[in-house]
Amino acid sequence: MIEASELTKRYGGVTAVDGLSFTVRPGRVTGFLGPNGAGKSTTLRMILGLHAPTAGTVTVNGRPFRHRPRGLRHVGALLDAGDVHGGRSASAHLWALARANRIPRSRVGEVLDQVGLADAARRRIGGFSLGMRQRLGIAAALLGDPPVLLFDEPLNGLDPQGVRWVRGLFRTLAAEGRTVLVSSHLMSEMQNTADHLLVIGRGALLAEGSPDELRRSTRTASLEEAFMQLTADTGSAEAAAGGGADRLGGGKG
Known part of the structure; x- marks a missing residue:
């Protein structure tokens, strides 16, 4: 379970996240919605300990995520499918993550097969399409077989078949009792996929x-x-500050 209490993040004079409290429960897909600049990506990064809150707390199963060793066994996340080393092969990328988190090497082949990239395991990531990179990012999130999963705009670049596959994957993960949080701007997909919305x-x-x-x-x-x-009346933190939140690290969401 993910629990946020009065979670706040400021960048100089820009407030990207403002006293945000919510609970994401296991066994269902929770959609995380908001206009660009609403604070979605910043919130996800605070959940993962990548950004420190200015005030408030956020925990994963009762503890801050940064206090958990071998993090991929506890939380899997896809934040930016493009944030990978293009010169590595898909299997080498995942094996590096597995080794750092003491995950058996056999999981690399299992997750590549699960996301439909088994035939591309030895190809360099630099030659992957955006949809293939998204699938690789999902494979990395699944690598540690974690109980909690976070996905930021996971459908970008996927064709209709891929979108349908991701929709089914999220429902399967939730049915297994996992906590699944999906940030997206695609209302139609949230309508078809999410059980609960923030x-x-x-x-x-x-x-x-x-x-x-x-x-x-x-x-x-x-x-x-x-x-x-x-x-309708909210706009975005970036708009209110002339784009400052994005330049200061507020992210796209």
């Missing part, structure tokens, strides 16, 4: 509930309409 704007929680609950509460016909109504 909607934020300017780093603050605006609403949460199932897609049906959000539609009913806003008296709208679709999740997209509900989202637009909920976020």
Whole structure:
């Protein structure tokens, strides 16, 4: 379980995340929605200990993630599919991660097969398409067989078949009792995939509930309409500061 309490992150005069409190429970897919610059990526990075909160706390199964040795056994994450060494092969990239986290080498082949990259195991990542890089990032997240998984815009670059596969993967992971948090701007996919939604704007929680609950509460016909109504007056931290949050590390979300 992921629990955030009054989570806040400031970059100079820009507040990227503002007193954010939420719980992400196991056994369901939780969608994390907000306009660009709403604080989604910054929140994910604080969950993973990559950014330190200015105030508040966030824990994974009761402890800050940075206090957990061999992190990939506890949390798997896809934040940026392009953040890999292009000169390495897919299998070498995953083996480096496995070795650092004391994960058996056999898991490399297993996850490559799981994400459909077994035939590309020895190819250099620099020649991969964006969709293939996304699949490799998902393989890295699955490598330690963790109980908690975070995905930031995991559908970028995937073809319709790949999108359908990812949708099924997330549902399978949740059905196994794992905690699955997916940040996305694709309302149609969240409608089809997420059991529970967290909607934020300017780093603050605006609403949460199932897609049906959000539609009913806003008296709208679709999740997209509900989202637009909920976020209509929020804008983004970057817009409010002339793009400063992104330059200072606020990220795209």
